[in-house]
Amino acid sequence: MSTGLIDLESSSPGQLPILERRSIQRKMKLTKAARYLGAMLLFVLTAWILLLAFPKRQHYISITHDFGIGFDLSPSYATVAVSYPNGTIQPIARVEGDEVYRKMMVRLSLSSSQHLHQPYQDVGEAIGDSARQLVRDTRKKLGLPSSRDVATLCNMLRALRDQASSFVGEPVSAAAISVPHLAALYGEDLYDAFEYLSLVYVEFFPFYDFRPIPAAIAAYAGNGLGLCADYRDAAACEEEELHISSLFALAVGYTHTGLTTSQAHVSSAYYLEETPTLENMHLGYDARCGFDSYWEAVRQYLERPMVTSPVQRNISMVVLFGDAVEKPEFREVLKQAIGVIGGEPEIVDHQPEFSAAKGTAELAKRAIYRQMKGLNITSESEL
Structure with a gap:
């Protein structure tokens, strides 16, 4: 009876050498593939090390105008x-955010999206964030935005810059930016987006690297408050x-897609x-349909900064x-929410859709003037 096994003793004289040759050939192919893969990995590793060691390409950009350009990012759109x-x-334009931008802003509003970032509080944070920064540096060396979020921000900022350049009739080389207080929207991402677009990132907080202007203080300045008469x-x-x-x-940003609120202590427009x-990001005006207790939820959310503060002020x-505060x-x-604190606080709401962008533009103009004066630069319009 045949067992289906090869009887080595009764096999034909040429059968065993054939099996051995096939086994040897397979081993040789595997060895060759392993060597090839190892060589490829070594090449990639060497190329990566050389890439990181290569000096970063410097962006030699300077401010070429004396007017100020202000960008403001909202959850679903941006203004300039x-x-x-x-x-x-003057307000220039509103640019609608695409689906990728909107999803990013919702994600960045979540505390679960927070991570270590610059500026660091101590050496431990810098070490803990080194792997992420290594990936960002690698992408920069390859000529890419430092992250996917930065790429999304670049698309929006590019559109705002192009609208501004078309409006003023010359290339825009510098701008400032204001943002809502989202949990994971960090200044380093905004700075990288500016750098990728070869835009000067106008800063106002020298002790907080890359810190953008909060939308609340930008809107405050955009209403002509907190600023000296002659800069x-x-x-x-x-x-x-x-x-x-x-x-x-009480600072309130209300759009069709989101609601932000805070208790703000203000004086000059450089302090907040x-x-x-x-x-x-689920209490915007568009969410009211199909939400029976929507307005009650909004009222409670507006009250929270005033009633939950550890110090009653x-x-x-x-x-x-925001584009929905006039509804x-x-x-x-x-009005009902304000009633819990009594009194009649002043309502500051001039051009609410563009007020943050206008305030940011005004702050940018003043910062540019100080920089130009400090560097003894004379703009073409002053010649």
Whole structure:
């Protein structure tokens, strides 16, 4: 009976050598493949090490204009404005965010999206974030945005820059940016996006690297508050801003897709303390349909910064910004929410869709003037 096994003793004389040759050939192929794979890995590793060791390409960019350009990012759209040296501040355009942008902003509003980032609090954070930074540096050396989020931000900022350049009639080389207080929207990503687009990132907080302007203080400045009258007179300007009254405000950003709110301590437009800060990307105006208790949820959310603060403060101002704050239903709910603190705080809400971009543009203009004066640079418009 046949067992299906090869009987080595009864096999034909030429059968065993054939099996051995096939086994040897398979081993040789595997060895060759392993060597090839090893060589490829060694090549990739060597190329990667050389890439990281190669000096980063420097972006030699400078500010070429004396007007200020301000970008403001909202959860579903962004706006841009310009402030001219003659005092004119004009909104330029609104750019709608695509699906990728909107999903990114929702994700960045979640505390679960937070991670270590620059600027670091200590050496331990820098070491803990080294792997992520290595990936970012590698992408930069390859000529790519440092992360997917940075790539998404680049698309939006490029559109804002192009709108601004078309409006002012010349290339825009520098801008400032304001953002809502989202949990994981970090200044380093915005800075990398500016760098990728060869834009000067105008900064205002020298002790907080890459810190963008909070939308609340940008909207405050966009309403003409917290700023000296003549920014060209440095001494008088500093003295005037030192004596701007300090007050507490309820800052509310309300759009069709999200709601942010905080209790803000403000004085000059270069100072802001927000606590607590809240954001909900599911309480925008468009969410009211099919949500029976929507307006009650909005009212409670508006009240929270005022009633949950560890220190009860006198709220004397309400700063509103966003494309939905003028909705009559919202205004009625806001009135009810303010009622819990009593009094009649001042409502600051001029051009709420563009107020943050306008304030950012005005701050950018003043910062550019100081930089140009410090570097003895004369813009073409002053020649």
